[in-house]
Amino acid sequence: MTLSLAPHVARVGLPGQGILIDGRWRTTESAWTHIHPATGEAIGEFPVASESDVDSAVRAARTAFDEGTWPRARATTRIKTLHRYAALLREHADELRALQALDNSVPLSFGGIYATSVEAAADVFEHHAGWIDKAGGETLPPYQGGDHLALTFREPLGVVAAILPWNAPFLLYAQKVAPALAAGCTVVVKPSEYATFTVLRMVELLHEAGLPDGVLNVVTGPGDPTGEALVTHPMVDKVSFTGSRAVGRRIVEASAGTLKRVSLELGGKSPTLVFPDAPDIGLAAMTTMGTVTMGLSGQACVAHTRALVHRDCYDEFLAAAAMLAGAITYGDPFDPTVLAAPLINPKQLDRVIGYIDRGKDSARLVIGGSKVDGVGNFVQPTIFADVDNTAELAQDEIFGPVLAVVPFGDEDEAIRLANATEYGLGAGIYTTDNRRAFRVARALRAGTVGINGFQVEPHLPFGGFKQSGLGREGGRSAFEAYTELKTVLMPLTDELM
Numbered sequence: 279m280t281l282s283l284a285p286h287v288a289r290v291g292l293p294g295q296g297i298l299i300d301g302r303w304r305t306t307e308s309a310w311t312h313i314h315p316a317t318g319e320a321i322g323e324f325p326v327a328s329e330s331d332v333d334s335a336v337r338a339a340r341t342a343f344d345e346g347t348w349p350r351a352r353a354t355t356r357i358k359t360l361h362r363y364a365a366l367l368r369e370h371a372d373e374l375r376a377l378q379a380l381d382n383s384v385p386l387s388f389g390g391i392y393a394t395s396v397e398a399a400a401d402v403f404e405h406h407a408g409w410i411d412k413a414g415g416e417t418l419p420p421y422q423g424g425d426h427l428a429l430t431f432r433e434p435l436g437v438v439a440a441i442l443p444w445n446a447p448f449l450l451y452a453q454k455v456a457p458a459l460a461a462g463c464t465v466v467v468k469p470s471e472y473a474t475f476t477v478l479r480m481v482e483l484l485h486e487a488g489l490p491d492g493v494l495n496v497v498t499g500p501g502d503p504t505g506e507a508l509v510t511h512p513m514v515d516k517v518s519f520t521g522s523r524a525v526g527r528r529i530v531e532a533s534a535g536t537l538k539r540v541s542l543e544l545g546g547k548s549p550t551l552v553f554p555d556a557p558d559i560g561l562a563a564m565t566t567m568g569t570v571t572m573g574l575s576g577q578a579c580v581a582h583t584r585a586l587v588h589r590d591c592y593d594e595f596l597a598a599a600a601m602l603a604g605a606i607t608y609g610d611p612f613d614p615t616v617l618a619a620p621l622i623n624p625k626q627l628d629r630v631i632g633y634i635d636r637g638k639d640s641a642r643l644v645i646g647g648s649k650v651d652g653v654g655n656f657v658q659p660t661i662f663a664d665v666d667n668t669a670e671l672a673q674d675e676i677f678g679p680v681l682a683v684v685p686f687g688d689e690d691e692a693i694r695l696a697n698a699t700e701y702g703l704g705a706g707i708y709t710t711d712n713r714r715a716f717r718v719a720r721a722l723r724a725g726t727v728g729i730n731g732f733q734v735e736p737h738l739p740f741g742g743f744k745q746s747g748l749g750r751e752g753g754r755s756a757f758e759a760y761t762e763l764k765t766v767l768m769p770l771t772d773e774l775m
Contacts, residue, residue: 301491326499342492388573434462436515444470546703556708563598603659630678702743
């Protein structure tokens with residue numbers, strides 16, 4: 279297949295800037311060329327921010343926080359700005375979906391799925407705008423001593439470094455930037471080098487909504503040097519990161535010198551638990567397989583890449599999952615019949631193929647198992663059955679369209695297998711027994727558990743147990759993570775002594 283996205287680039291257009299510092303766009307001598315994962319062709323370029331550029335961006339954010347109007351603005355100012363921005367996101371949704379397809383090749387056919395949609399990002403900004411006038415503290419009676427009040431206040435934390443992954447730029451940008459701005463922080467955003475153009479356009483729209491200069495700054499480029507300079511900068515008060523465990527550990531180490539606050543979402547090996555009394559075994563199988571194959575091709579932290587299936591419905595589950603796997607289509611992300619994205623780069627392609635090749639020695643290959651010939655970095659949806667739960671197929675986050683299916687015999691065994699992992703991000707349970715559903719949900723060590731379905735919503739906290747990360751995104755807990763809690767002791771006298 280011969281495929282070129284050049285006509286789409288010409289039609290959609292790419293943001294011409296790359297680095298935003300104190301309201302002014304800059305370029306640099308060094309540039310990153312974006313190679314599209316579905317075609318291997320160069321789509322466009324953007325600047326690589328140097329350590330000096332990062333320093334300028336952080337200093338701009340620091341000045342905007344220490345001296346600017348945004349942290350001190352009336353609640354109505356921030357609320358109206360974020361609502362105007364949400365409206366602009368919805369207005370430009372088609373353009374943004376097209377830019378995402380040019381960035382990471384997520385097909386337009388998948389752009390309407392809520393968790394990866396522009397609509398979800400707009401909802402996140404509106405949700406957090408709702409917290410702005412509710413950031414209250416408490417008034418407490420004296421515990422001892424003279425007549426006084428103890429007052430608590432929530433104040434903006436400071437300068438935030440928001441480091442984004444490439445796989446879901448709409449939602450993950452919103453989950454970091456929205457609560458930070460709502461709380462009154464200032465931000466330096468570093469998009470992934472594999473999904474930069476989408477974020478640049480979203481930032482342009484934010485300034486159209488009226489955000490003051492310096493409140494949000496952007497540095498573009500790869501993790502080294504750009505990301506490293508950002509997470510180690512002494513003027514950054516908090517780092518919010520979504521990505522790999524290796525980088526997450528590096529951020530924790532880098533934060534130690536200045537005790538930066540840290541929020542990390544570091545992936546998962548989320549299990550689906552399918553019991554014989556599931557409302558529809560075939561639907562459970564296709565829903566699970568859909569998270570692994572459709573849209574992002576398993577390149578999602580919360581994809582349910584480990585299916586724990588009761589032996590009584592094991593064959594039925596495999597047959598339905600294989601049927602969906604065989605129906606997945608590849609190619610031009612602008613083609614409405616295309617259902618799946620390629621792997622993001624050749625390095626990830628080689629990594630996934632390596633897992634598949636090794637898996638053939640220890641588990642039963644049901645379907646797939648190789649690269650799609652002649653089409654970008656695509657890999658066939660792959661199902662392994664009879665997987666040992668201790669094998670790397672069941673333990674490692676492969677980040678590709680690979681489902682490991684593990685049989686179990688009873689509820690206790692299912693729970694033990696599900697929890698036998700270093701991760702704890704998400705899980706799914708399929709059963710019609712309400713008591714079992716609640717019992718198993720409470721027993722699973724995972725941040726979000728779906729019963730007969732799974733979704734991410736703006737008002738719900740999302741994050742992981744164990745090595746799936748630190749902190750939560752979404753809801754009140756996310757907003758409060760961008761604040762500091764201050765106590766003030768106020769004497770109740772006619773004059774302050």
